[in-house]
Amino acid sequence: MTQPGAPLVVLDHVSMTYGHGVNAVKAVDDLTLTIKKGEFIAVVGPSGCGKSSMMKLISGLKPTSAGTLTIEGQPVKGPINKVGMAFQSSNLLPWRTAVDNVLLPLEIVEPHRSRIGKEKAAYREKARALLESVGLGGFTEKFPWQLSGGMQQRTSICRALIHEPEILMLDEPFGALDAFTREELWCMTRDIHQARGVTAMLVTHDLREAVFLADTVYVMSDRPGKIVKVQTVDLPRPRDLEITYEKPFQDLVHELRSYIGKH
């Protein structure tokens, strides 16, 4: 078991290429970075810079073309269920209630998969408690279309967390929400990270979001994505929304902005 603060994910000169021969497109190039256990990292960069490709690499959905990628010292060869993912679109199953949507990963991942049939009630209770912890106590039996966009996204993040993954991966999860809801979900994500000590990786376009949530912000260049800047965010935790209006925060955002779109 990795101790908090020890290296969890290590990328060493990792590249990834889509397609073959003349159609080959290099998505990410020469990524070297270490994510520590319990760390919150954010990856920012222009559209199509390979941010999502980096997520797919770490989750084992796509193989590396060069370099080595290890999680807890083990090379990543395929999907590992240490990862929970949430995307911009909540992708909830419309025929399942919120609580049943949250239970979906447990029907896939062992050892829950073999137990869930017999211990359905206990598992449901766990899913309900998780939904309650993100403020959806009264909505566990609602169907997705009965929930607002923000609630759907909360449910989607609960689905990513229910199997207690080592790494929570968020791919622009708040991109489709209005500004106020987005800030509410920032706070929810902050609290989840704080309370569960989960390692988190956030892919985003929003520099304020990145600085507010992350310990380390990686800025990527245009395709093929390379890391052009690593910025440690040493604003004290727990962070309040108020800090986004203060000078140190704004200076950091400003500084990061100057790295976007140049090589």
Next chain:
Amino acid sequence: MKNWKENILAPLIFTVALLILWELACRVFSLPATVLPTPTAIAKAMVQYWPAIWENSLQTLMTTLLGFALAIVFGLALGIGIGWSKFIYGALYPVMIAFNAIPKVAVVPILIIWFGIGTIPAIFTAFLISFFPIVVNVATGLATTEPELQDVLRALGASKLDIVRKVGIPRSMPYFFGSLKVAITLAFVGSVVSETIGANSGLGQMMLAAQAGFNVELVFAGVMALAILGIALYAITALIEKRFTGWAFRAEGIG
């Protein structure tokens, strides 16, 4: 009952108006009954020949439903196969499209050669004509599963079978039940076409015999029976659709 004006009153008024217009047109232009009988004459014929109409309707209903049941079984299996694997899709699709392009009337004589005149060609025609929309719809439902959702599950170590079972099949159910409404109507057409070409019973055969005997009222009574039966079959399938995929007919959300 909600919306009874649109759902009951409007179609009722329109249908009655249509029948009155028909009746009046026949009388005003004094059309001979051998060309277009009046609705009242058709109603009389329906009463007069009721035992024959009833018996033949049951026969047509039976062949339609058996063909339809076969179409559901094969349509689901083939649709899941095609939606599951690009390889199966590539292998089967061209042949299926070619097969679907053949007018099924052309197949009936072959079926009669194989199975003789009677019930079986009607069942097979109903099946052959109605399974294609089921296949296409089920395959579409499966093939359009969101890639992000597949990523979420694959990252957990889900197999292709897991994804198809948990997401693909439930997701394709509205497409499936939607296609049943089309398929049941087609199966009905298939049965009647086959009966008209070669059968001992069924509404199609009854109408053919009536035509040969110049009994125009009975031909039209047969058409009426077909229309009523067709509406009933469609309505039952639509009801089943609503019952099983209620989640796809969303009510108003809270935004």
